[in-house]
Amino acid sequence: MNRPRGKPARVPRIALTGGIASGKTTVAKLFTALGAKLIDTDQIARDIVAPPSAVLERIVARFGPGILLNNGSLDRASLRRIVFADPQARRDLEAITHPAIREEVERQSRQLGGPYQLIAIPLLVETGNAEHYDRVLLVDASLEAQKRRLMLRDGIDAAAAGRMLAAQATREQRRAAANDVIDNEQDLRRLVTQVEHLHGAYRALRSSTGDI
Numbered sequence: 001m002n003r004p005r006g007k008p009a010r011v012p013r014i015a016l017t018g019g020i021a022s023g024k025t026t027v028a029k030l031f032t033a034l035g036a037k038l039i040d041t042d043q044i045a046r047d048i049v050a051p052p053s054a055v056l057e058r059i060v061a062r063f064g065p066g067i068l069l070n071n072g073s074l075d076r077a078s079l080r081r082i083v084f085a086d087p088q089a090r091r092d093l094e095a096i097t098h099p100a101i102r103e104e105v106e107r108q109s110r111q112l113g114g115p116y117q118l119i120a121i122p123l124l125v126e127t128g129n130a131e132h133y134d135r136v137l138l139v140d141a142s143l144e145a146q147k148r149r150l151m152l153r154d155g156i157d158a159a160a161a162g163r164m165l166a167a168q169a170t171r172e173q174r175r176a177a178a179n180d181v182i183d184n185e186q187d188l189r190r191l192v193t194q195v196e197h198l199h200g201a202y203r204a205l206r207s208s209t210g211d212i
Contacts, residue, residue: 011112011113011116012116012135012202013116013117014118014119014133014202015124015132016118017121017123017124017138017174019146019165020122020165021147022139022146023184023191024139026184027195028118030192031195034195034196035199036114036116036202037112037114037116037117037118038117039117039118041119044104044105046076051072051073055100059074059097062096063093067079090167094123094127098127115202123169124136130177135205137182138174138177140185141183147161147165150164180198180201
C-alpha cells in the first residue's frame with residue numbers, strides 16, 4: 001500500500017491473550033526482549049483502582065466496603081472470590097472497569113510507538129474486542145497444564161482452580177478467535193523459537209499496515 005510522503009506507517013497492534021496460567025507473562029517477556037512494546041491490561045487494571053480512584057469508588061458502591069483492605073486499597077483476592085462465584089457480579093465489575101482500561105490502553109498506545117505493540121488482554125475472547133487489533137496471538141496450553149500451574153502459582157486447591165478456569169472462555173473458543181497460536185506445553189527452547197518467528201512476522205506488518 002502506498003502512503004502519502006512523510007506519513008509513517010501505523011504501528012501494528014497485536015492482542016496477546018490466553019487462559020489463566022497459560023504462560024502469557026513469560027511469552028510477553030520474550031517478545032519485549034526482542035524489542036516489542038508491551039501494554040499490560042492487568043497492570044492497568046491495578047493502576048486504575050489505586051486510591052484515590054473514581055473507579056475504586058464505583059466498585060465499592062457496587063460491592064460494599066468489605067472488598068477494601070485496612071489501608072483503603074482494593075482487596076483483590078476478596079473481590080476475585082466474589083466475581084468468580086457470581087456471573088452477574090463479574091459482569092457488573094467489567095462494566096465498571098473495562099471502559100477505563102480501554103481508555104488507558106489507547107493513551108499508552110499513542111505514546112509508545114515501536115515496531116509493533118503487544119496488548120496483553122487475558123479476557124479478550126470474553127469481552128469480544130478482537131476486531132480492534134491487527135492480529136490475535138493466543139498462548140495455548142491444555143486445561144490440565146493450566147490447572148497445575150494455577151494451583152502452584154496461587155496456592156489453591158483443585159476445586160478453586162477449576163472454578164476459575166470454568167469462568168473463562170473455553171480453549172476451543174480462544175483458538176477460534178486467534179490468528180496466531182503459541183504452544184506453551186513444550187520446553188523453553190521451543191517457546192523461544194515460536195516467539196522469534198512471530199516477532200519477524202509482526203515487524204513485517206509495520207510496512208504493510210499503512211493507514212488501516
